[in-house]
Amino acid sequence: MPAKKVCIVGSGNWGSAIAKIVGHNAKGSNRFDPIVNMWVFEEMIDGKKLTEIINTEHENVKYLPGHKLPKNVVAVPEITEAVKGASILIFVIPHQFIGRLCDQMKPHIAQGTIGISLIKGIDEGPEGLKLISDIIREKLEIEVSVLMGANIANEVADEKFCETTIGAKNEANGHVFKELLQTPNFRITVVQESDTVELCGALKNIVAVGAGFCDGLGFGDNTKAAVIRLGLMEMIAFTKLFCKGQVSSVTFLESCGVADLITTCYGGRNRKVAEAFAKTSKSIEELEAEMLNGQKLQGPQTSAEVFKILKKRDMISNGSHGRGGGPQRKRRTMNGHLERREQLKRLSLDSSLVGYMDANKCIEELLKQLEEERRNVRR
Template identity: 60%
Template sequence: MKGHLAPNARAISLIKGLEITAEGTRLFSEEITRILNIPCAALSGANIANEVAMEKFCESTIGCQNMEDGMVFKKLFNTPYFRISVIQDHVGVQLCGALKNVVAVGAGLSDGLGHGSNTKAAIIRLGLMEMRKFGQTFFGDAVQTETFFESCGAADLITTCNGGRNRKVAEAFVQTGKPIEQLEEELLNGQKLQGTLTAQEVNEFLSARSMQKEFPLFNTVYRIIYEGLSPEAITAEI
């Protein structure tokens, strides 16, 4: 595609997440812009694929740098059952799509221990707070607080913590005692689990800045999955 696009072409990323290393973070939308030299927005939300395919009502969020571009994409994606909101925060939209998976692992650990809805609600709330804190601490004004209450934020977090693969595998991790790699083979046909990978990346990022203790839920999820900490710590350590 590079070199074959019109100068006024626009792109939109449907990838939920971002790359996090000890050195810093990299947004997929920024990579698309760098390679194709065109502006790139991002779409994310509580959009379970089979439900969207069945035309069950849901919402999704488009984050963009230019509202005019965002409204063009809204015209393309918006339907009576797929409602689009547009915000000028492409960074926050992608950040939510990555970090919610770490929280969902925590929710799955809680489910595996047999904790109830109250415990999961607490983990979701604490997770949302850490997601917002991460954004404000490391991205500053580039991330808007309101973004975390859009479909890409709170709504997608709730959906993922109740029905996603991250929750499912984390629950099995507690109940079976099997390593994550084995559960990926058995439950995901070998696909890699995003929540555990992101937890590892976030820990590397925070460790390089000596800030693990500032994000107790993220830190606890990492230690349970990778360092052998008891799953019971999901409530004791946060």
């Protein structure tokens, strides 16, 4: 059987950290082609092309400075050239660009190619929720798994221990990805509830924005803990309502669920920018440009998509809807620093992500399901 050629679609902070793992594992396995292509959106850095810097210095000096990439990771500026001959695709780009990129890739995708999405976001489709993995699956006509977990990119690149979750509807594909991606310090669990895993990765960014508001407003750790707990309950409620497949409560106890939520609410960029948003009169776009070195926030965009999905189903509570008409209007009306702080205080204290299920009822349901699942395991 010929070795499987891998292409990483994306080269930001997270994409470069994953490239470090994939390059090392591919080089040490007969199952994978040792040369790993990494598609890079071309940029000029101090007069030099970013792809040239990566291929000569073996470092992504813009998005993952201080970390050497394996020499077998090759930066390619043209997406059609990067995916040529690849049988494994790893998607790690901002979710708002995935549709257009897949359209460019489609004529160059070989039959039997499989993909895995590390993209944390969702989209709005004609029938409501549209998962990023579904967009890839439909546009490229390939099987797609997902990887989500408590994985801050710099810590993964530093080889600090962490866990992650692969959601794979095709179990064999899940184990191929596990072999490609697992290291002694990057431990992987494979589950079949791919949709649940993916929604956890997307929705936690909204909760992280709320946690950042708490920090920026000086609400304290007790309030922040309440926001995280309520956010988790509403993530579960949203997933159970919109997920087409099975939703098991135990999946939320994997790294993709509660662990990723905690990490993001304390160490992620959505939290950091939301804190600055609450403390200043600057817009999200200004803070993103100032603080993220070219990276994109997922929380505000995902929040806007969730709002549209819920509004379409007439599931926006009167309280939150009446105070602003959605994320876009709120952003336009928050002109003064003091006015913004007062609006954020009201928003943090009495609005909700989903607004249709009481969080205490949801946690009672979660505990009942966990107990039932434990009984089934004992049998």
